[in-house]
Amino acid sequence: MTALSTLGWAFADTWTITRRDLSHWALRPGTVAIGWVFPVMIVLMFGGLFGGAIEVPGAGGYFDFLMPGMFALTMFFGLENTMMAVTTDASKGVTDRFRSMPMSPLAVVAGRCVADMLNSVVGLAIMVGAGFALGWRWHEGYGSALAAFGLLFLLRFALLWVGILMGLAAGGPEAVAAVQILVWPVGFLSSVFVDPATMPSWLGAIAEWNPLSVTAAAVRDLFGTPGFEAGSWITRNATPMAVVWPLLLVAVFLPLAVRKYRNLGR
């Protein structure tokens, strides 16, 4: 088999695996839609119910502050999707069936990537739509807005590898429930909902260095959130760090995930 046809089949197989997920959307629209609408619900809950009582930095309202953070959190929620899909396949023997077939081994993982990224693109589009409906706008033009979306998807891409590793390590869908709970402390210990400056200083520092906060701060800057001002070093350098942090996560978790996948055969 030539290198070219190997590559060709890798693409074809990746597309087949991706299409499988797209078929899931069509067959279980409810499940998928809940995943997309859930962050909107959080926005309404926090923005509408708690927002009035929360002081945020900047001249804008709470929605102005909240939306970019929620975009980042939406990417973070995607972790559960990845983990759930990977662990279900592994525990039901579907991964083994793939591995016993003459398909490209790369495609199993690559198909997962493409499908999950597509899912997050739709999820983010719905969130942006909801933001617009609630009066949120970006203020720095399309170029910066696109850069902001790029950073969000970079974070999602990094979390993919965390999700694949955790899914392979989990041993069954039950373990996903634990992760569904644990995403909350990580989500709250960030600048998504409140300004970390209002936290005890050591907690605030952890919250500011949270990759979620770094991406949130970077996209707030790129969207031109009114009056949003950076304080500490990490928030002043949020945009480059929103590239560095995800790349670091990829550098650590991609090899670990690939190794874990290979070790299924040991």
Added chain:
Amino acid sequence: MGQPEFTIDAEDVRKRYPKAPEGTGLNGFDLRVRAGSVRGLLGPNGAGKTTAVRILATLLDADAGRVSVAGFDVRTQARQVRQRIGLVGQYAAVDEVLTGRQNLVMFGRLNHLPGPVARRRADELLERFSLTDSATRSASTYSGGMRRRLDLAASLIVAPSVLLVDEPTTGLDPAARAEVWEAIRELADSGTTVLLTTQYLEEADRLADRISMLSAGRIVAEGSPDELKATVGGDRIDVVLSREADVDVTKVLAARFASGEPYAEGNRVSVPVGERTRALVELVSALNEAGVEPEDITLRRPTLDEVFLKLTKEKELVR
């Protein structure tokens, strides 16, 4: 390429799991299966059946030994092996959200069949496994037996020359079990080499041409079901007594005609015998004289259960 004499050829295969207790895995496993035959791999839980299947299916690397399937080395020619095997694992390995048909088309595409061919093949297999009516329903709505049939169909997309089946009927009700047996039987008749692992002696007896008995990671006996039964001696007379109190008397009386030691299980006494008819007649008259009234007397061939018990008992004695 000439057809290899043995479609499955494994020699001195060793596999140990770092975290598992000693004794699990494989420990000098040998297996040679001729093309077109059905081999039963029989053994209790933890004997290494699944490990053997996973190594043959290229899913697991052996620590040592040589394994070839359909003439290709499982380690260095995994792709060629994968093009020629079908795997039916312990779980019905299908996407439960997708419909039956979508599952088969997907697996067909991943076997690199062109789209129209994959769709045609999916329809053929749905028909063959009586799933046409449920083809457009999500596999999560299928019964256990239907899901197993879909799983079998998925393993047959490219008409494999070797089908590896790992405990196909575990957890199935008798009707579903019969369906799966029939499907495997049909495949074997069409010339596919089948390796079937099972804990059920009846299953091996029904389906396999030859049986390999696996215990603690190595083959302890091999032969046709009849040959294996012959290793525990000749026929058996089973005497079912109405009173359990008669068991001891019966054992003593039977010992006179027995070729081995009679043994009791509840109110049933099993007597290994050499000359079957003569022993039967003499036993009946002896029981009659002693005033023991049996409820039932049957003459039968030994079961694989007895082979298995004997083999494991011998092993314990060696230890």
